[in-house]
Amino acid sequence: MSKMLEMRGVLPLSGYAWRDEETPADEYIGLAKWELESPRWSINNFGGSFSEKEKEILGLIEISGEDFRGLMEMSRLSVGNLIFYSELASRSAFKLNDQFWLHHLGAMTILSVASDRLRDVFVLGLFRKTAREYKDSPGGRNRGHYDHPFVTAMNAPENEQFKSSLSLLVNLAREIFEGGIDNRNNLIHELATGLGRLAKSTVKSNLHEIERASELEYDEIREAWDNAYLKHEKEIEEAVQSVVDWYRRLTSAASLIFDIEHTVRRSGQL
Template sequence: MNDTLHAEAERLLTAAKIWKLGNFGWLNAYDADPDLFGHAQWQTDPPIDNPMIFNARGTHKAAQPEPPEWLKTIAIAGADFEGLMEAARMSMGLLLLSIDAARGRHFVNDPFFDLHRMSALIYLATASERLRELFIAAAFRRGQEDYNRSKGTVHGEPRRKFSSPFIEAADKFTNNGCLSKLIALAPDIVEMRDERNTLVHEIATEIAQRERQSHAEQSGPPAPTIENFQKLQSIQASFRERFARERETVIKNLSDR
């Protein structure tokens, strides 16, 4: 069953053009995309090629000198980012499975849909935090908490503001053109992160409300009549149409993120 679900989720993700993170950065199987060269190099030449670095409780002592903390932060935050992006993609695959399984059904009330949607939102927002942590370590050789607490401002804004390290890095590395692209993207990422909190609250509330409604309906359903059945058919037809529109919008939103 697990293999079947995995294969079907992968088929639906491919059809929706929601690719694995490792697919980005390449023009073909051998040539890196010049616009995404850093990501391609991350895959072929990671900053630390030592699995023991990622095991904080490990007792193994490396024969080579211990790498500096900022470099370990880059490696660990980068690995977290990759894992979180894959987790978000898998949640979206399960989301697509829920949508596909509901097609044509008279009653559409799948709590797994909201669960997988909420999971994908949380994973993506957390991934953006790991990416910021990696960037701070690479640009300033320090940890994210230390950077956020440091005195001074960046163009009048505190360093804890999401976009501050990118703007400060652009001032420091004046010949790096890609930083201007990153700064332009930062407001969109911030908006998505802020929207995440609202959406998770709304989704969780909807789940709770439906659960309460389900219990109430089970306690005393009305006696079936022709009028009730016709009304129910009309309600369900309208609900299925709304379901299809909403699900398409949700998938596009998550894919854009």
């Protein structure tokens, strides 16, 4: 399974964070900073520099960040199962492939929770509020939208030093929602009346490609059959790639968020 995941570029978070045992990867520096100097490390080493309220905030950031890291490892293993079953499913255009769609939904569900925990880290780190406090703050009904805190932070003058990272995070947040969370909600809706409904619709669609086979010449039958399989393989591949992309986007976003949080936190360690 590890080999299949590596071929897709799906690594443990520490696999992105380090070039070797001692050298952090520049493009994922935030992941390395969290491993070396998480909020718990700051509390243990610079506790006297923080107020009790600030220690409480740092404790919540630690919990959300570690929840995120644990969920990412769970999702990585779930993606591995998805890739394994995709190889079987891609050869079975006229079967339900319940196992594949079950792992697809499972991976998306874990990544959705991981997305929420990462957003919590960001809101706590820059706004010093929980997600609920942020949502209930004055400023309009859109504060619950996934990308709202990222857009708000980017437009705040006091965050000028983070402008470049925040601009990237706004785009990543929108891609995480549109390409991940929203897709997951749609998939749950499709499966709401029973596991396999989505797969069944796929089977029906593929059968439609060859339903006129008895009226066709051999070459036309062969083409209809091939088209059905190509369509099915494309759907399976797109389902896998959407989850892989979600994982990779979260990894990139986490590095940026952890880096910003680390900078803000260290400014209080005087």
